[in-house]
Amino acid sequence: MGWATELQDASFRGVQFECTSTNDAVSKSLAVKQAPYSNEAEIEDVGNNPRNISINAVYAGDDYKTWVDALEAALLETGAGELIHPIYGIMQVNVVDYSVDHNAENVDSCTISIKFIQAKDKKRELFVPVAVLDEIYTEDIIDEPASALEQYLKKLKVLDQNQFFDAVNNVSNGINTFRDGLNLAKTAIENVLAPADFIVGLVDDVSGLVTFDANISALSKWRDLVYRVQRFEKLFQNDKSSPQLQQLWRATQVASTVAITQKVIENVRTELAENKESSLTPIDLAVIRQNNRQQIQAAINTEREQIATELNETAVSQIQVYKETADQLHLQIQELIEIRPPVTKTVITVPCTLHWLAHQLYEDMSRASEILRLNPDLVNPAVLRPGMELTVYAR
Structure with a gap:
């Protein structure tokens, strides 16, 4: 100045x-x-x-x-x-x-x-506001690879009819195997020549398997469904003749995991809006975020290996899509984590019960169940011994 x-x-x-x-x-x-x-x-x-x-x-x-x-x-x-x-x-x-x-x-x-x-005084923003998407659309994740496979199949149909029919059968058989493995009913006829449409339908069917049962922790149900999907990540790995199909299947795996996570985020948002006890703790949300990060990073690493091949252009675009997806997913989950007070550790100084500890920390013994949820490994909530370290919400 x-x-x-x-x-x-x-x-x-x-x-x-x-x-x-x-x-x-x-x-x-x-x-x-x-x-x-x-x-x-x-x-x-x-x-x-x-x-x-x-x-x-x-x-x-x-x-x-x-x-x-x-x-x-x-x-x-x-x-x-x-x-x-x-x-x-x-x-x-x-x-x-x-x-x-x-x-x-x-x-x-x-x-x-x-x-x-x-x-x-003037309001001074300590942080730049960041827009958090209400929902991540999985169609954007599979758009580029689906278009690449569609162009490949159209070209193959003109050049080699036998190879074209083999490729179509391979795609159909693989998708049927995936559906059977997850007990997914086929609700419509899948047009292999329009990969974007049938993959979007497939991902929607996968996200429809997400349920929330009070008798089973939400994290366990999320983890079980994601692992069931990831069992089929190498479904088309042996099909070396069609790298486009392998690329699309990687995107399908990522899109399925993201779609499952979106259902979880939607459920937590609803619980918080209704002032209900959240089915997922901040630690659970951090675990879900980390798993998504790892899968997306693995997909990015594989796409980088494709840059020097015929998939160069699609791979570059897809890497950017994966990066943006990972960033938006991070922001969505971070927003949910920060709604609650930060998580910290407390050390038990005298023998007590979980209800006594809740009263000491928050002057509200009803929050004992909250502390128990943050410490699933706690054996006996009625016997807390000096020196024990528990995870709690900050006061």
Whole structure:
């Protein structure tokens, strides 16, 4: 910033004035607690006091009196007004006092000393707001590989009919094997020549298997379904004649895991909106996020190996899609984690029960079940021994 280029024209309530000097004073609001006859004090910083602003304004010229009257009228108005500070810009301030100074040596001019107090400080964003998607659309994950396979099949149909029929049968048999392994009923006829359509339908059918049963932990059900899907990740690995099919199947695996995770995120959001106890702890959500990261990173590593091959263009685009998916998934889960207080550790100092610990930590013994959920390995909640370390929500 330089005075020659960056200073702003000073004004109050729209009345401009020349400014010769400014003085801005800021003080801290401190709560001092001190015991009698003690030289030590406990000082708590409870924020900042309102900013005090002193400005020296000047008017000169034949019409200076007109401007002085206009500024005085603005200063005498009740309530907060808009001040354009020559350095800090727009501020909402209240007038504390002012004085007008005339002297014989300065003809047709006067100076006005004004004291303001800032009514409301500017809101300073500590972090740049990030938009979190309500839902990640799995169609975007499979779009590029599906188009590549579709073009490959069309080209093969013209060049070699026998190889084309072998490829179509291979795709159909593989998809049927996957459906049988997950007990997925076929709801529509799959058109192999339109890979994007039938893969989207397949991923939707997989996400439809997500259920939430109070008798089984949500993390266990999520993990079981994801592992069932991942059992078929090498379904088309032996088909070296069609790298496009292998690429699409990698995308299908990632899309299926993401779709399952989206169902879990939707369920947790609903629970939090209804003020219900969440079926997944922050640690559970972190585990789900880590598993998604690992699978997406494995897919990215494989795509990087394809950059020097005939799939170069599709691989580059697909890597970017995977990166964006991983980032949005991270933000979705992080948002859910931060809704609850941060997770911390506490050490048991005296023999007690889980209800006593909840009362000690939160003055609410009903939160014992919450602590139990955060510590699934706890053997006996009625016997907590000194030295035990438990995971709890911060107070």
